[in-house]
Amino acid sequence: MYESLLHTTDKYNLVAGFAVIGVTMWFSYWISGRFTKGRIHGSAIAILLGLTMAYFGGAFTGGEKGVVDIPLLSGIGLLGGSMLRDFAIVATGFGVNIDELKRAGITGVIALVMGIFSSFFAGVAVAMAFGYTDAVSLTTIGAGTVTYIVGPVTGAALGASSEVMALSIAAGLVKSILVMIATPFVAPMIGLNSPRTAVIFGGLMGTSSGVAAGLAATDPKLVPYGCLTAAFYTALGCLLGPSILFIMMRAIAG
Amino acid sequence: MIIYGVTLLSVCTLTGITAGKILGTLIGVPANVGGVGIAMILLILAGSYLSKRGLIDMKTEQGVEFWSAIYIPVVVAMAAKQNVMGALTGGPMAITAGIAAVACGFALVPMLARIGADKAEENEKNASPATSS
Secondary structure, three states: OHHHHHHHHHHOHHHHHHHHHHHHHHHHHHHHHHHOOOOOOHHHHHHHHHHHHHHHHHHHHOOOOHHHHOHHHOHHHHHOOHHHHHHHHHHHHHHOOHHHHHHHHHHHHHHHHHHHHHHHHHHHHHHHHOOOOOHHHHHHHHHHHHOOOHHHHHHHHHOOOHHHHHHHHHHHHHHHHHHHHHHHHHHHHHOOOOHHHHHHHHHHHOOHHHHHHHHHHHOHHHHHHHHHHHOOHHHHHHHHHHHHHHHHHHHHHO | OHHHHHHHHHHHHHHHHHHHHHHHHHOOOOOOOOHHHHHHHHHHHHHHHHHHOOOOOHHHHHHHHHHHHOHHHHHHHHHHOOOHHHHHOOHHHHHHHHHHHHHHHHHHHHHHHHHHHHHHHHHHHHHHHHHHO
């Protein structure tokens, strides 16, 4: 029986993904309404549940792709992959108000630059506290804290050790996951409730998956505004990491 | 027809992502430079242009709206395929660095919001007497 079930979910993997995610969503909204009276948004619970499943998926299979490494659930990889993710994020832009975007324009660019610098130096400071002193390792770990793509790109360009590269990826993963979880709770404290603040938030945090999920759990209407600026973050980080940021670090650390 | 909406969305997405890739190659960055952002702007512009001319009907709109609504489930699936295990086994340094970066980001949101807000309010102040008179 397991054989034929596996055969079906393998052949119809995307359909199986819709079914599993649909049930997860229903369960999450039920918990949200029943136990938190809707105070914690259903999608926040669903994302948390997704991350928990990903943890166990990784713990049981030893793989790197969360639940996707479990053969029965391979369709989730396609559903949550970059193709459908980008397709759906672009679709959210359909409801965007152009005037709101224009109003946030320049602040968004400032947020992008400040976001990369603040994340980078936060990562560098922590790396220094943990005893790293050479400019290459410090830059790579700082770049990884920007996003987990900027880290290895910078590290490869500078010739960092694989241990440092792995650490930089882990730092970026922690950031991305933390943004997913914490955003709906922190949002009221930092006034994240308008298209303009969402543009700023997207520029400051930059991790596309973190921003997308964090805003979805806060207020789905804000998603397109945040994702629009976040779309430029990783590229700008890849540009600044091995160049300006490394030169700055070399001047500081020698 | 619903497929017109889906096609509009597909063409915008593909054009945007390709433009981002080309932009990346041009400036020598191994990443997509704002592909999703460019695609989104294309969709916003195309959408408002076409609807002004009355070329988008309800059915066409539904083709885009379905995907916009399926967005949260897609994000949940994306969460379920993250390397959470890898993040947690990265050790205390990786976790501390991640927390520090996120804390900085959150703290800067209200600060930057204030910079922009002053300007936006000024614009409104400048604009309001004109509209009232």
